[in-house]
Amino acid sequence: MDDSVRKRVRVAGIVQGVGFRPFVYSLATDLGLSGHVGNDVHGVFIEVAGAAPEVRQFLRRLREEAPPLADVARISVTDAAGPPEAGFRIVESDAAGQRATMIASDAATCADCADEIADPGDRRFGYPFTNCTNCGPRFTIVRDVPYDRPNTTMSGFALCPRCEEEYHDPANRRFHAQPVCCPDCGPRLRFTDRDGLPRQGDPLEEAAAALTRGEVIAVKGLGGYHLAVDATSGDAAAMLRKRKHREDKPFAVMVASVDQARALCSIDDAEQALLTSRHRPIVLLDRLPGAPIAPGVAPGNRQLGVLLPYTPLHHLLLRRFPHPIVLTSGNISDEPIAYLDDDALEQLGEVATAFLAHDRPIHIRTDDSVTRVFDGRPMLVRRSRGYVPEPVVLPWSFPRPVLACGAELKNTFAVGKDEHVIPSHHIGDLENYATLRSFTSGIAHFQQLFDIEPQVVAHDLHPEYLSTKYAVALDDVELIGVQHHHAHIASCLADNGEQGPVLGVAFDGTGYGTDGSIWGGEFLVADLTGFRRLGHLEAVPLPGATTAIKQPWRTAVSYLAESDLLRADLEVLQRNPKWTEVAALARDGHHAPPASSAGRLFDAVAAIVGVRDAINYEGQAAIELEQLAADGEPGCYPVSISGGPVLRVRGADLVRSVVEDLRAATPVPVIAARFHNGLAAAVVEVCVRLRQSTGIGTAALSGGVFQNVLLLRRVVEMLRRKDFRVLLHSQVPANDGGISLGQAAIAGALCRQRL
Incomplete structure (x- = not known):
């Protein structure tokens, strides 16, 4: 022809x-x-x-x-x-050459596979490892590329004749599906005691019975083990908290269906779409009054973290158990999630009475992702299972391969190559050997999987971060130190495919400043190659340094001193009789480094109004203050802004107004709302002044404090009314989990600048 x-x-x-x-x-x-x-x-x-x-x-x-x-x-x-x-x-795969392909993330069970496991006439009826080309494990089982069965943890399961036929049938949706299997040839479920000894009976029936009896069971998921209890049982939730050493932090709840989720929370269309997406993250939803969930599941929290089943195993378990279940990471607090079977028995044996496990190995541990909807679109709080290792695609390329080591808390690392940045799964807080080992082994896996030998390594400026120490110990690489808050704003830029410049507002707990002090309430003019600090919250001493982070009442004393409000009649001082010693510590400056931290300002206010004097997890006081704030309160505390060319926002003014309202017997929820409104107004006023001096009309918001939806909503609404263009995060979290993207983007931009 x-x-x-x-x-x-x-x-x-x-x-x-x-x-x-x-x-x-x-x-x-x-x-x-x-x-x-x-x-x-x-x-x-x-x-x-x-x-x-x-x-x-x-x-x-x-x-x-x-x-x-x-x-x-x-x-x-x-x-x-x-x-x-x-x-x-x-044709056969070709494994020769330098790897450049991407790997798919793990995907939730598709509707077709869900129908099969529910159909008594199907050969995969009730089979907890059913999958096809449209769903199932990917990242957590792949050892190498090309993505073929021999390069996955399914290599030990030889296909039976019927699966072999499906695998080679072009008309079948399992055609060349690498994890394909069935009850005759695939992984098997088991239910054991805490010593690993098998329990009699059907594993799923026995697991449901154990939940009914109020037991804690460990469940092996896609990326690791979870701990599960009946979410309607106060006793079971309390027992899990005690054994896991997790005093207050909310647990996630898995429900069988969207209808069951609607019985617990209000859900709009965007939230339902996120809940039912192939990512199947934990979605933070507004809790309904009287929702039948034990108070100990999410104490003092107006929201619940809800997720739907994302493996056949979850579907089958929740068909046998009539209630929602708590499904929380299988670890002891501050340690990585357990993913190897022997390690899980050892680490979780004191927590769980039984284990619902299987013999399909997990190659790389991966926690559940956590999200919420803001402004009609998803906003990630933790990016992990279901999203990783999907790349952030940039409109420019990396001249040299980059490794970004991330931050200390909520650590992720990232690799940059060609036009891609591939942020890692959630590693956790780099504060112990187990998490550091997860960090280093994850980097080695990414380097192999994506065939990246970093020539440039970006790291935080803080010399004591374990991620920084890892970076500086590497040989034959160029090191680029990146200031923490510059990385936050660069992360927001890269998240939106932009290079700047922007007015960057970086609000978080702590970050190492270029002057050696603690930053955390920063207004920057920034692009991907540099920044200028043009404003910040006025610094106050942190009495006891890191101790003040764990004991917010100490920062409250410091702010009260700045406001000349140290009066013994204040309840926060009456509850903490050592306040005079702490005030002296703040005055003389020993063990009381100055900090411009927005997170510490929230801590101080939370302690003053009686929310919390000490915390059990990062950001707890600020989260509970937000939860307490009255809806629709229009009041707004005034804040003075002084200085030039660097503006200073006097957070002590907010504290003074808080104390005045307390003494006037104003309800605490009203005080909390007025504080949020006042801080938001101050942020917008600084941005307006900086636009006048720089001509820049785009604002980028980043840092963990902007996970506070009340503050974020107020700031975004007011900025838009002032005709600002506002950049927010969507592909990575605003918190330190997004730092590695910013570090990688900065390193790439500096390399391009030299060309």
Whole structure:
């Protein structure tokens, strides 16, 4: 035929392990085209030949009709020579060369697989490891690329004849699905006691019975073990808290369906879409009055973290147990989630009475992701299972491969190569050996998986962070130290595909400043290559330094002293009789470093109004102050802003107003709301003044304090009324979990600047 053409096609992005080759095969055969498709270290390669109109249609539909788990980043097409092949086929993978392909994240059970495990007539009825090309484990089981079964933890499970037939049948949705299996050839479930000895009976029935008896059970998920109890049982929740050493931090709750979630929380369309997405994160939802959840599950919290089942095992367990269940990370507080079977028995044996486990190995531990909806779109609080290792795609490239080591708390690391930054799964707080080992092993896995040998390593300026010490100990790399709050704003820029400059508002707990002091309430003019500090909260001493972070009443004493309000009649001082010693510590400056931290300002106010004098987890006092704030309160405390060229926001003014309202017997929820409103107004006023002096009309908001939805909403609404363009996070968290993206973006920009 005169109009016959032959094309060579390369597809890059997340195109392995998502059914892309079967999709290409079906599309080509439907159009009567010949050729082949295969995987290699770059992605998917295709040669296709046939009539020109059909080839054009093939190329158009290649992107438009890609499988649901695919993310096509780029399609390149060149002419190919030679005679057409006979028919169309899937060819062997090519593992040669430098790896450049992306790996898919783990995906929640699809509707088809959910139907199969519920159908008594299906051969996978009740099978807890059912999956297909549209769902199931990916990142947590892959050892290497190309993404083929021998390179996953499924390599030890030989396919039975029926699964083999499905795997090689182009018309079957399990065609070349690497984790495919069934009850005859796949992993098996087991239910054991805390010593690993099998319990008699059906594992799922026995697990449901144990939950009914109020026991704590450990459940092996996609990326590690969880601890589960009946979420309606106060005794069970209290026992879990005591054994896990988690005093107050809210637990997540897994429910069987959206309808069950609606019985607990109000859910709008955007929240439902997030709940039911393939990511299946924990979604923070507003709790309904009288929701049948034990108070100890989320004490003092107006929200619940809710998630739906995301594996067949979860679906099957919740069909046997009638109530929502607490499903929290399988660890002792501050340690990484357990993911190896022997380690889980050792670490969780004092917490769980029984283990619902299986023999499919987990290669890389991955916690659940945590999200909420803000302004109609998802906002991540913790980015992990279901999202990692999806890349953040930038509109520019890295001249040299980059490793960004992240922060100390809520650590993630990231690798940068070509136009991609790949942030890691949530590592945790780098404060012990177990978490540091998870950090270093994760970096080694990413370097292998994505074939990256870093030439440039970005790290925080704080010399005592374990992530910094890791970086400076590396050989033959260029080190780039990145100031913490610059990294926050750069993270927000990269999250939005922008380079700046912007007016950056970076509010968090603590970060090492360029002057050696503690920063945390910063107004920066920043782009990806540098920043200027043009404003900040006035610094106050932190009496006892890190002790003040854990005991907010100490920071309250410092702020009261700054406001000349140290009066013995204040209840916060009466509750803490050592306040005179702490005040002296603040005055003489010994062991009381100055801090401009917004997080510590929230702590001080929380202690003064009686919310909390000491915390059990990071940000607790500020979170509880936000939860307490009255809805719709219009009052706003005044704040003075002075100085120039660097503006200073006097947080002590807010404290003075708080104390005055307390003495006037104003209800604490009203005080909390007025404090939030006053701080938000001060943020906007500083941005207005800086726009006048710089001409910059775009504001970027980042830092853990901006996970406070009340403050964030007030700031965003007022900035927009002042005609600011506002950049927020969506692909990575605003907290320190997003720092690694910012570090990588800065390192890449500095490398480009030298070209």
